[in-house]
Amino acid sequence: MVKSRRNIYRKNFSLIIIFLILITIILVIAFITAYSLTGKYVENEFASKKIEVYEQxxxxxxxxxxxxxxxxxxxxxxxxxxxxxxxxxxxxxxxxxxxxxxxxxxxxxxxxxxxxxxxxxxxxxxxxxxxxxxxxxxxxxxxxxxxxxxxxxxxxxxxxxxxxxxxxxxxxxxxxxxxxxxxxxxxxxxxxxxxxxxxxxxxxxxxxxxxxxxxxxxxxxxxxxLRIRNPHPELYQEITLQPVVYDPLTIEADKRVTEVALPGAFSNYKLYFISDKTHLDAEINRRFMPIGGVALLIYAFILLTGWLIYRNLSVNLKLFKLQYDFINNFTHEFKTPVSVIKIAGSNLRGENVMSERQLKHYGKILDEEADKLNELMNRLLSFTQLENRSIATKKEGIDIESFVKGYVETFRLKYHDFHINTELNGINFFYADPVMLGSIFQNLMENAYKYSHPQKKELDIKVWHERKTIFFSFADKGIGVPKSELNNIFRKFYRLENQYNQNGSVGLGLAFCKELVNFMDGDITVKSKVNQGSEFIVNLPYQT
Structure with a gap:
C-alpha cells in the first residue's frame, strides 16, 4: 500500500498559520488606521462644529x-x-x-x-x-x-x-x-x-x-x-462668552480650546470653547466602537470563510485518501485470491498427470479462494443494502450460551494462540437476527485478534442485560486506538496507520458493525487506551 504523504498536512498547517497572522496583522492595521482617522475626524469637528454653536x-x-x-x-x-x-x-x-x-x-x-x-x-x-x-x-x-x-x-x-x-x-x-x-x-x-x-x-x-x-x-x-446653545455636548464641555481680548496666559496640556468672534454690536465678544482631552477621547472611542465592531465582524467572516474552505479541502483530501486506500487495499484483496486461482488453474491445465490427492488439494485451494472473493463481494453488497435500508431482519430466538460458544470454538480452531474468555450474567435467551448478530461477533473478534500483539492475543466477552437492553462487551489487550481517532474508526473506508494494518483491510469492518447495530435499533461505543487495549460495547433491544 502506498503511504500517504504526511507533509501535506504540515504544509497546510503552515499556510493556515501564515493566513491567520496575515489577516490578524491586517485587522490590527485596520484598527490603528480607523482609530487614527476617527481621532482626526473628531478633532476637525471640534474646530468646525463651533460654527453650528455660533449660528444657533x-x-x-x-x-x-x-x-x-x-x-x-x-x-x-x-x-x-x-x-x-x-x-x-x-x-x-x-x-x-x-x-x-x-x-x-x-x-x-x-x-x-x-x-x-x-x-x-x-x-x-x-x-x-x-x-x-x-x-x-x-x-x-x-x-x-x-x-x-x-x-x-x-x-x-x-x-x-x-x-x-x-x-x-x-x-x-x-x-x-x-x-x-x-x-x-x-x-x-x-x-x-x-x-x-x-x-x-x-x-x-x-x-x-x-x-x-x-x-x-x-x-x-x-x-x-445671549442664550448660548450647545448642540454638540459630545464635543464641547464648556462654552463661555469672553471679551475678544481674553487670552489666558497658560492653557493646560490636557485641554482643547477653540473660539469664534461674534458679529455686529457683539463684535467685542467671542464664544470660547473648552474640552478636556479625556472628553474628546471618550467621543473618539464611542465613534470607533461601531467601526471596530464591523472590522471584527469582517475578520470573523474571513476566518469562518477560511475555515469552511479549509474544512472542505481537508474533507476532500481525506475522502481522496480513503478512496485511494480503498482501491489499493481492495485491489490487493482481490489480487491475492485471483493470483492463487490462476496458479492453481495453470497447474491443473498442465501436461503432467496429477494424482487424486493433488487434484483434491488444488480443488480445495480454488474453493477457499473463491469463498474469500465471495465474502468480500457479499460484505460490500450487504453494506450497500444496509445503507439503503433494503434488507429485512429475520428475528429468531437465540440461545446466548450456544451462540457465543459456537463463535468461541470457531476462533479457537482458527487461531490456536487466541485466548478467549466468556462471562454470561443471567442471559439465556432473546430475540434478534442471528445472521446480523453473527456478523457483529465475527468482525469484532477478528479485529481483537488482528490488532493485538503476538504475546497478548486475548479477548474477554461479557454479556448482561439492564431492563430492556442487552449488552455485549468485547475487551482485548491490543494496541489500542488514539483518543483523537475514536470518532473516525466507525467511518467507511477509514483505516488507522499502524504496523498491523498494512494489508488485508479495506476499512469496512467497524463501519459494517456500526451499520448493523444501527439497523437493529442499537448502538455501539468504544473505550480505548493506546498499548493497553480496547473495549467495544454493543447494546441491543432485549426481547424475550
Missing amino acids: TINPYEDFFQNKIPEITSYQGFLDSTSAARYATSVFFNYNFVRKIEFYDIRIGSPPAGRKRLGISVRSVYEFQPRGAKILGKKKYIPAGGTDFIDMAGKLNDFINSSDTVSVPTQSEVFRTFYDVKPDKISYLNVPRRQDVKLYKELFHTRNGTFYKHNMLTFLLDPAY
Whole structure:
C-alpha cells in the first residue's frame, strides 16, 4: 500500500498559520488606521462644529437686526411714545439681550438762517426698559452722550442732499446711512420713501416753517443675556462668552480650546470653547466602537470563510485518501485470491498427470479462494443494502450460551494462540437476527485478534442485560486506538496507520458493525487506551 504523504498536512498547517497572522496583522492595521482617522475626524469637528454653536447662539440677534429693527420704517416717522412703548415691549419679550431702548421723536425742517444743513432736531426722548418707561427729555434736549443722534442726523442730511429721488437706495446705502452699529449699541433711523426724500430736499429752498416727523431708536444690548446653545455636548464641555481680548496666559496640556468672534454690536465678544482631552477621547472611542465592531465582524467572516474552505479541502483530501486506500487495499484483496486461482488453474491445465490427492488439494485451494472473493463481494453488497435500508431482519430466538460458544470454538480452531474468555450474567435467551448478530461477533473478534500483539492475543466477552437492553462487551489487550481517532474508526473506508494494518483491510469492518447495530435499533461505543487495549460495547433491544 502506498503511504500517504504526511507533509501535506504540515504544509497546510503552515499556510493556515501564515493566513491567520496575515489577516490578524491586517485587522490590527485596520484598527490603528480607523482609530487614527476617527481621532482626526473628531478633532476637525471640534474646530468646525463651533460654527453650528455660533449660528444657533447668534440667530436671535440676526433675526432682531434683519427683521425686527426694520419694522420701525413701517411707521414712516409717526411713532409716538405709546406706539413706541408697544414696540419696545415686543422687543423685550422676544429678545432678552436688549436691555434698554431710547426713542427719539425727531423733527426735520428748513436750514436755520446762515446754515446749509437741514434743521434736524429732537422734540422728545423716551427711554424704555423691561420694567417700564421714563421720559429723558423733550424738544431739543439731547441726553448726555447724545452723540448717537448727532451722528445719525449728519448722515441723514448728507443722504437727503445727495439723493436723486428717482432710484431706490441700495442695501449698502441703507446700512451706511440709517444704521449705526457700535459695541453693545445699535441706532436706527426709519428709511424715508422717495416722495418723502423729495419733500425733504425742497426744504433746502423754502423757509415756510414746515416740519416733518421722523423717528430714531437706539438699542442698548447686553451680550450676557445671549442664550448660548450647545448642540454638540459630545464635543464641547464648556462654552463661555469672553471679551475678544481674553487670552489666558497658560492653557493646560490636557485641554482643547477653540473660539469664534461674534458679529455686529457683539463684535467685542467671542464664544470660547473648552474640552478636556479625556472628553474628546471618550467621543473618539464611542465613534470607533461601531467601526471596530464591523472590522471584527469582517475578520470573523474571513476566518469562518477560511475555515469552511479549509474544512472542505481537508474533507476532500481525506475522502481522496480513503478512496485511494480503498482501491489499493481492495485491489490487493482481490489480487491475492485471483493470483492463487490462476496458479492453481495453470497447474491443473498442465501436461503432467496429477494424482487424486493433488487434484483434491488444488480443488480445495480454488474453493477457499473463491469463498474469500465471495465474502468480500457479499460484505460490500450487504453494506450497500444496509445503507439503503433494503434488507429485512429475520428475528429468531437465540440461545446466548450456544451462540457465543459456537463463535468461541470457531476462533479457537482458527487461531490456536487466541485466548478467549466468556462471562454470561443471567442471559439465556432473546430475540434478534442471528445472521446480523453473527456478523457483529465475527468482525469484532477478528479485529481483537488482528490488532493485538503476538504475546497478548486475548479477548474477554461479557454479556448482561439492564431492563430492556442487552449488552455485549468485547475487551482485548491490543494496541489500542488514539483518543483523537475514536470518532473516525466507525467511518467507511477509514483505516488507522499502524504496523498491523498494512494489508488485508479495506476499512469496512467497524463501519459494517456500526451499520448493523444501527439497523437493529442499537448502538455501539468504544473505550480505548493506546498499548493497553480496547473495549467495544454493543447494546441491543432485549426481547424475550
